Amino acid sequence: MPLVTELITQLLNGLVLGLLYAVIALGFMLILGTMEVINFAHGALFALGGYFALALQPHVGWWAALALAPVGVGLVGLLMEFGVRRTYGRDPLFGLLFTFGAALALEELIRIVWGSRGYTISAPAFVAGPFQAGFLFYSKYRVLVAVLALLLLGAVWWFLERTPYGAIVKAGAHDSEMVRALGIDLARVRNLVFALGTFMAGIAGVIAAPMWSLKPTIGAEAVMPAFIVVVIGGIGSFWGAILGGLMVGLASGLSNLVVPRGSILVMYLLLAVVLLWRPRGLMGQKSMLEL
Amino acid sequence: MSASEATAPVLEVRGLRKAFGGHVVLDNVNLQFQARRVSALIGPNGAGKTTCFNLLTGVLAPDRGEIRYRGQDITHLSPDRRARLGMCRSFQILNLFNDYTVLQNVRVAVPAMRQRGFNLWTPAGAVREAEDKAAAVIRLIDLAGRENVEAKYLSYGQRRLLEIGVALAGEPDLLLMDEPTSGLGGRPLETLRELVQRLSETLTIVVIEHDMSFVLSLSHHISVLHQGVVIAGGPPAAIRENAEVRECYLGTLKYTRRA
C-alpha cells in the first residue's frame, strides 16, 4: 500500500523540516525575547553560515566547517550587537530597521565575495544518497539533520533551564532588577545572547546548505518561516517554538501534496487561525511585548 | 435628588478576590463609597491597595466578587467603558501625554472631545465646549498661564496637579485618585488639598493614599487594607484610635526602615 508508506514518509519529512525550522526560529527568538529586537538579518546570517562553510569545507572538511562556520557567524553577530545596542529601550522599530539594513548589506557583501551565481555543498560521503529500511525509504542526510537539530535544541534547552543566563533570557529585557540581583553584567549577557542567536542562524545555514543549495537570496526565504513559527508558538516560549516549528514543517510538507499551489500560504493560514484562537500564540504568556 | 439616591452607595464592592498565581492579594473585600464624600483606602505597602484600585478601574479582572456602580454591574467592563460611565481616575506614576501642552492634555480628556473622537475634519481647536471646559479645569488646578507649555517641561508639582486636572476634565461623577500626593510638598500640595476640599462638595472621591495627614484631614470615611483584607473602616477619628491599624502601621514602619 504505497499511499500509506508515502504518507508516513511525508510525515517524517515534515518533522525533520520542522526541527530545522525550530532551530532557525529559536535563534531568532533568543534575540527577540532578550532584547526585543526583531533580528531581520537572521536570514542573511543563515545564508552567511552556508557561505562560510562553502569557503571552509575544501580546507578543513565538512565537520570542521559545521563547527567553525557558525562561530564565524556568531562573531559577525557579536559585532552587529555593538550597533544594535544603541537601539535598546527605544521604539522596537529602530532595532528592526537596523538589522533590516544589516540584512541588505550582508546579502550584498555575499554577492561581492562569492558573486550571485549559486553554489552547492556536498554532505559527507557516509550520509550521501538515500537508504531503504523496510518500507521506509529516506535520505540519509536528513536523518543526520534531525539528529543535529535535536542536539542543538537540547543544548538551548540546557542553556535556558540550567544556567543563570537562561533565567535572564526568560525574564526578558525588562526585569533588569533580577539581573542585578544575580550580579550579572547585562551588557555582556545581551552581547552573548545576540552572538548565540546568530550562531544558531549560522549553524542552521550550514546544515541546510547541502539540501537547499546556496544563493545570496537564500536567507530571505529562510527567515519568514522563523517569524511565523515564533508567533504561532508564542514569543518567549521554548516549547512553543518547537511546537510551532513542527506544525509549520508538517503543514508545508503535506500541503505540498494536497494544495501545492497554496502551500506557501498554508503557514500564514495556520498563523491566522492560531491567532484567532489564541492571540498570544500557542504557549505565549501575556508578554512584555504587548504592554 | 431623591433620598434613596443619597443613601445608595455610588460604588459598591462585594466579596472581591484576586490572586496572582498562588499568592492571594485580595480576599473577600467589601467596600461602599457614598455620594459626595471623600473616601480613602489606606494600608501599608503590599496590602493590596493598588491591586484593589486596578480592579475598581478595570485594569484587572477579579477572580471572584462583583463591582457595582450606581447599581449597575461593571465587574467585567473595560477601563474605557467605565470612564464613559463617569468613573475617572488619576495615576500614581505620572501618566500624562508628555509631548502635549497642558491645554491639549486637558482638552483631549473632555467628553465633548471624546464624542467627536472620529471626526476627521474639523480642527480639534474648534470644539468650543472642550476649549471652555479645558480652560476652566486649568484655572482650577492653578496652571493658568502655562496652557501652552508641553507637559514634559512642567515641574513635578505642576505635573502632579495636571494629572488630577486631566482626570477632572473627564467630567467625573466618581473620581478615583491613586496616591495624588506622592512626592508632593509645599505649595502644590496645598493647592491639591484645597482642590479636593472644593471638589468633595460636588463629587464622589475615592483616594488611595500613604500620606496620613492628607487623608485624615480630608476624608469622610477611611477603609484600611492589610494583607488583602479590610481590617477597619470608619470616620477618621475612629481610625486614628484603632489599635489594630496602629499595630500594622508600626509594623510597616519598621518594615519600611528595614527595606
Next chain:
Amino acid sequence: MRNRSAHGTKGLTRRQVLKGAAGFGAGVGFIGNWRWARAQAKKPILIGLTCDATGTFADSGQAERRGMILAIEEFNAKGGVLGRPIEHKWEDTETDASVAVRKAQRLIERDKIDFMMGALSSGVAAPLSELAQRYGIIYFNSNSSSDTVTNEKCQRVNFAWDANNWMFANALGPLVAKDLGKKWFLLTHDYVWGKNATAVTRDVMKKVGAEEMGELFIPQGARDFSAQLLRIRSVKPQVVIANMAGIEQTALREQAAEFGAEKDAAWVFPQQDFPDMVTLGPKKSFGYFCTTWHYTLDEPGVKEFTDRFRKRWANAPIPVPDNVSCNGYLAARELLRAVERAGTTKSHDVIKALEGHVIKDNFRKYPSVIREWDHLVGQMLYLARTKKESEMKDKYDMIDMMSAVPPEAASPPRGVSTCKMQSYAETPVYGG
C-alpha cells in the same frame, strides 16, 4: 570579480569619474553625474542595456551583458556605425518588473538612449517591450524564453532572440517519447513562465501520445522538494519533465541526488541555463535538455568568437561564451548591422531592416531568421545532456550535443502564432 570585468572600458572610466565626484560629496557627485549623462547622451549612438545583476537571473544577466559589450566594442574598434561611436549605459533591472520599468524610463527620458536590449525573465521582458512600444524605441528581448512576448504580448518594436518554451518542448517531445518512455510526470514552477511551459508540454504529449502520470506545482520560494521527490518515487513515471528555473531548479536537483531520485526516472529539463549547470557541477546536473548554443560546437566562426570572448572576459566568473552571452552578442551585433543597413537610427527604418533578415554567421549549423510576423528569431536547437566527467576537456565543457533540430522543425509555424502586431502607423517614430 564579475563586476570589475563586467563594465565596458567606458563604463569603467565613467565610474571612476563618478566615484571621484562622489568623493567630493554626494551633492557634487550627484549633479556632476546627472549632467554628465545628459552631456554625453547626444552624439554617440547610445544603447541602454537592461541586464539583471541582482535577483534570480543575476549571473545570466551579466553573461548576456558581456556578449553585448563585446559586440559593441568590436564595432567601435572598426570606427563605430555611420561614423558615430557606440556608447552603452547599463542599468541593473534586478530581475524585477517594476524596477526594470523605472530604470527603462530613466534610460529613455534622461539618458536619451537610441536602443534598448536585455532581458532574462519574461517578467522583465513583457513590461519593457510594452513600455518600448509606447515610446516607439526598439527593444531586444535577448534571453527570455517565454512564449507570450512573441504571441499575445508581441510588439512592433520588440524582437525575441532566444528560443521559447514551445520550441524546446516540441524539439524534445518526440525524442523523449521514443527513447525514454511515454509515462510522463510534470513538475511545474508555479509562476507564469512555468505554467506556460507545462501547457505547451501537454500539447506535445498529445502529439507524441505520451500519458500524464501526474503534475506537481513547485511554489516560488519553496526550498524543500522532498515531498515532491517522494511522490515521484511512489508514482514511478518513466520521465519527469521539470519546467523549473532559477534556484528552485538547482535546489531540486540537489535534493534529487540526495534522494537518489535521478535514478527513479529519466529527468528532462526543457529549459536549461548554462550558469545553473556550472553551479551544480557535472555530477548533479543530470538529465536531458535543450539548448540553443554552446562554445564547444564545431561550427564556422565559433572558435574565433570564443577566443575573442575569452580574451575580453578572462576573469569573469564564466569566462567562456554560453547560450546566454551568445544571444547577447548576436543581438547587439545584428542591431548595429541593421542600423548600418538602414543608414539611420530612426526606429521604423531599423525595424524594417531587421524584419525578415537572415543571420548566416550565427555560429550554428543552420542560419537564423528574424520572422517579420512575430519578431521571433527562428533558429535551430540542440538536444543535449550533461557530459560524463571523464569526457570533459575543461570544467565548462559540460554539454554533450546529441542531435540538431533545424529551424523549420524547431520554430513554431505561423499558424500557431497568436501575435497581432501593431501597424507602423500605430507605432511612434523614435530617434533618427
Next chain:
Amino acid sequence: MRSFLAEWTPLPMLGMFALFLVLPAVLPWIGGYTYLGTEVMIWAIFALGYNLLLGHTGLPGFGHGAFFGLGGYFLGMSQKWVTGGLWLPLLIGTLGAAICGAAVALFVARKRGIYFALLTIAFGTMFWFAVFILDTWTGGEDGLTGIKRLAVGIPGLFQVPLQDNLAFYYFVYALFVVLTVVIYRIVRSPFGQVIQAIKQSESRASALGYDTARYKWAVFTLSCAFAGFAGGLYSLARFGAFPEPMSLHQSGNVVLMCLVGGGFASFYGPVLGVAVFLVLRDLFSTLTDHWMLLYGLLFMAIILFLPEGILGLTQRKRRPAPSRDTGATPPPRGEIAAPGGPR
C-alpha cells in the same frame, strides 16, 4: 487669513507645493527627469498616509508595501475587466486596499510595538505571495500590464491626455496637493489628537474613555486607504501593477523614508524622507553595481546617528528650560511615607 492658512495650508506646506510646481522646469537642468519627480510625489502620498500609523499613532507597521501594491492591482483589474475609466478604478483601488487593511487590522489592532511589527510583516508577506499564486488575475511575476493613463477633464469642456509624462506629473501634483491637505486636516482633527494621545500613553487614553483598539483599527485602515490610492497612481505611472512594491523590502523602505525625513518629529518628515531616499537610490545605482551595500549601510547609519530624522534635528534646537518650583520632589520609587510623618 492667518487662521485660514493655519487650518488648511500653513506656509511650509505652501512652500512645498510651490517647489513641486516648478520642479519639472528645474529637474532637467540638474539632470533629473520628470518621472522621478512624479515618483517622489506618489511615494510622498504613501508615506504621509503611512505616517498617520507610524509617526502619529506610534504603531510600527512593517507590511504596508502590500497595501500600496494592492491599490495598483485593484485599479488595474477594475480598469481592465470591470469598470474601465480612470477615476472609478482609482477609487476601487483605494477601497480595495482599505478593505484588506481593515481585515488585517482586526488581527493587529490590540497589539503594539514589536508584536505589532511581527504580525504586520507576516500579513504583508501573505499578500505578496497571494499575488503570485493568483496570477490568472494579477499576471504573477509578469505584472498586470496594459494599464491605461486615460485623459482626465470635464467631458465636453476639456480633456488632458495623461500619456505624456509631464501632463501626468501635474495630474499627480494636483492629487498630491489635495491629499496632503486632507492628511494635514486629519492630523489636526479630534481623531488626530486622539491617535497622538494613544501614541504617548495608551493606558491613559483608555482611562479617558477612548476605546483605543477601535482607533488603532481605524487609523490602520485609513493609512491603508492612502497606501492604496498612492499605489493606484503608481500603477498608472508604470502602465502596470507589479509585485515588487509589495515585497518586505519596499515595506521597509517606506518606514525608512518616514524615519529619514523625521516623521516622528514633523508632519513634513515623510515628504522630505521620500525625496532624499529616492534621489539617493537613483544616484547610488548609477554609482556602483553594489549600491545595495551602500544603501544598507546608509540604513544602519541613519538608525544609529539620526534616529529622529532630518527634521528631527531642527526640532532639537528650540526647547524651554523646565520651570522649577519649591517643595516638589519626585519620590524615590517604592518609598513609603510614614503615617502622619512630617512633611
